[in-house]
Amino acid sequence: MNLADSAAALRARRVSCRELAQDALRKIAELNGRLNAFLTVTEERALRQAEALDRELAAGRDRGRLHGIPYALKDNLWTKGIRTTNGSKIWQDHVPGESSAAFERMESAGAVLVGKTNLHEIAYGVTSSNPHFGVVRNPHDVDRIPGGSSGGSGAAVAAGIVPLAMGSDTGGSIRIPASYCGTVGLKATYGRVSRYGAMPLGLSLEHVGPLTATVRDAAIALEALAGYDARDNATSHRPVERYEPDDAAVKGIRIGVPENFYFEYTQDEVRHSVEGALGAAETAGVRLTPVRVPDIEALNTISRVVLLAEASALYEPYLDRRELFGPDVLALLDQGRFLPATDYVNAQRARRLAQDEFRALFCEVDLLATPTLPITAPRIGEKKVTIQGREEDVRLATTRFVRAINLIGLPAISLPCGKDSTGLPIGLQLIARPFEETLLLRVAHAVEMALS
């Protein structure tokens, strides 16, 4: 059952909060040995909380659609009194004394935390498995990666363990597992969701957001997560909208389909699937417009420069204890220390120019549509992939279509739009203007309906 269905069933008394929590906990017990999606399971706490929420409902106190919904948090989000490892040896036994804004907001909305999900070490690197906590496996094929860094959250939702899991996205880390695992993944505008208590990696690129089974569920989660927070000075004072899609018409909405870059060096099955989804959207009334996008490869490089510097600035104090890190992350952290400040400053200048370019592009269209990734989920350990005759590093292929969007700060969603011939999910990425999450979710929902 997805989130909205569970919410309806609860109110129809067809199920209780406790039963929903028990069901999620039973699935963890059943599947986590194979998937390794959870690092911590909060069984007792979840059952106690669910019972309290049942009593609340019985007493007529309804906190809204998240009331009693079991969910998971990526293990880089602080949970007061509950271990938060950040996928790192540094914090393997760390119990934070404060909670992240994401956890606080879910708590007050009445969602029931069932556990903390596995992730890449400090949410860095991209497709590597975690050297301290092991690889997460893709529920569609356990020999394949779920993508990262929010891989445990993607696997948990895709396996039907929970209808909602929180992720974080610095270079694609929500949209990548959403695409590889066949879930919805939403990264709202930079500054829409507080990152307070999300263990930092690249502060100017970082977002917190939900992975869910449906677009509607992502909208419900965003409504609870969004809003100003004095503890994250990037958050905006803009009012939070009612994001839940209302089946309003999408007729005439202009969707830009990139002529350059986004459909080049993309697996044929991925391209056909995305084109099929766009065709269905067109039938539903949107207007497809070919557009040329800015030089995304250049923006990916700029994003990498920004992230290398920001991550190394944060982790420099730990770098004399080299045994704390796996080799992949250590290499990235070392690399960042050799960047000159002038390169970082120039990257930030180029970033502002690119933001202007996107602003101009969004005068012509209302949204952009692209494949989320050029490929479907690679096998665990696979280093190279060949796409249309060109061999490419799996890590680069995995971030190629998503990373630059973090640099610009635009809201973006990945939603399932089909499967390849081996049954692996394919994702469609929709990108909107800053703070136009309502439009983004409306169109994403219309595409999802058109495809179902």
Next chain:
Amino acid sequence: MNLADSAAALRARRVSCRELAQDALRKIAELNGRLNAFLTVTEERALRQAEALDRELAAGRDRGRLHGIPYALKDNLWTKGIRTTNGSKIWQDHVPGESSAAFERMESAGAVLVGKTNLHEIAYGVTSSNPHFGVVRNPHDVDRIPGGSSGGSGAAVAAGIVPLAMGSDTGGSIRIPASYCGTVGLKATYGRVSRYGAMPLGLSLEHVGPLTATVRDAAIALEALAGYDARDNATSHRPVERYEPDDAAVKGIRIGVPENFYFEYTQDEVRHSVEGALGAAETAGVRLTPVRVPDIEALNTISRVVLLAEASALYEPYLDRRELFGPDVLALLDQGRFLPATDYVNAQRARRLAQDEFRALFCEVDLLATPTLPITAPRIGEKKVTIQGREEDVRLATTRFVRAINLIGLPAISLPCGKDSTGLPIGLQLIARPFEETLLLRVAHAVEMALS
């Protein structure tokens, strides 16, 4: 005559725009040989423009208080068709094809440009004389520096050549010459005034603003300068207020007087003069409150790290032609190239924390009052100054009280509050919360009135 008086005289037909321009041009001819305040004089253009503005006034078209007021622009502000050197050999013959926002806004307000003022090379360094265009001299004592980098603008206003000259302020460059020359100097909140066409140096620290004879005049200038500009993405959409002080009461306004740092290692005469001004303000009704300010020395260091990196990022492409630069600027530009990106990122993180500290401080008080500088104008060529028995580099002494305010982005004004025993001016610095220029100018005006 100051700006407001000239504006009144114009409307009373006691003087014409042409006469005001002629008067300014005559003073340039008379004084510039001694002061070296102007690099370019726009005589013909000024007279033509003044005549046109006289015809407008005669025809009943009144552009407001700046209509027909002669003024000068620091020579790092682009003036289309008029040489803009940036005090540099690189641009010694450069005629820009576009105008700065400051020039455009002054033009449309009807102010009459009479010339471009001398400045430190690329507005960098602080008290050094310009190696390409020579030293500017302080009108109060031509053997002394006017301070910089907007030294020509300070000297031009202090000598009574123009009632208004634009400066720019990255680490104190408006407030320093205002204090040494005995004028008012206003640096509004970061993002209040467009920097478009201001030749960049340290983009996250940089401001454009006026130097004037009175607080009222600075307010009139700010009202014309302020506002959103799509070409400077730091500018704010906040509405521009009516900044001109209206003699409203200042009773009960809480002025924080730092117990630490700002009155330490300050010349006795400077301290007494500032204390006298605060006493007068208290008599006028403000409430003086002792406060402890954050670690300003640390913030000065952080500002320097930020500026070193940003300036070197901009000037790196020129650094293979070393003969283009004077030795002081070259040393700073070289230094910035060796900064690691992680230091810059950490400086920006520390900056955000300091902004929070100042936010907390401004819960206790409405404004801060400090000396603008710990000393009065040093002699040309003087490298060291001894303050209360401690020897200090003149450059460090000159920026010690002003630089950190750019890092925080707060609006600040320097206004004359007295003279030392040799007749050199002393400045009082008032600092307000972001975008509280109206309050800042009201209190500055009240202090000015109380002292007159």
